[in-house]
Amino acid sequence: MRALGPGSVSSLLKIILDVVYVALWIGAGGAVALLGLAALLLSFNPDLLSHITLTAGGQEVVGHRAPFLFVGLLSVGLYIGGVLVIVDRLRRIFTTLTAGDPFHPDNVTRLRVVGLMLAMLELGRYAMWTAGAWLFPAANEVKPNFSLTAWFSVLVVFVLAEVFREGARLRREAELTI
Secondary structure, eight states, rough: OOOSSTTTTTHHHHHHHHHHHHHHHHHHHHOOOHHHHHHHHHHHGGGGGOOOOOTTTTTEOSOOHHHHHHHHHHHHHHHHHHHHHHHHHHHHHHHHHTTTTTTTTTHHHHHHHHHHHHHHHHHHHHHHHHHHHHGGGTTTSSSSOOOOOHHHHHHHHHHHHHHHHHHHHHHHHHHHHO
16 A cells, blocks of 8 residues: 555545544533533532542542642643644644645644644643642652653654655755756
8 A cells, every 4th residue: 555645544544633633622622611511500609619529649638629620621621732733733744645745845844843742741741740749749659750752752753854854855956956
């Protein structure tokens, strides 16, 4: 099976990325609708939130639960947003691969954005662990792990961006050759 062009592996991967992209947007829209409904219910009866019990390390967390809930939902939202950006850029890259134009100049920027978002998601994971260890000292049994796989993936994406940049440069030079 061919790697580029219509009816190729890249077109199959493009279809899969399209389905994942739509599913992410549907999931994000459902989450926003649920949060809106929850905000509406809480505006009528704020005591509903007091019945939620947060536990960390087997101990109940004392204090206001609304900020913890807000930060948790915000972090999930930011994570989904980062994944949406990555999937969108990959969809655009695979569109050019399906068209048979792998060294499209825009693919360099798209790959750089993917690498940057992967790095930001990994840094966000470290930030969430740090915040969790600071806010929930009783749950400090979980130790952070430095993911070599994640950072290797970030480096590979940035190297691929440079390969695509060089390919685009060579293609530009070939177009100028008579």
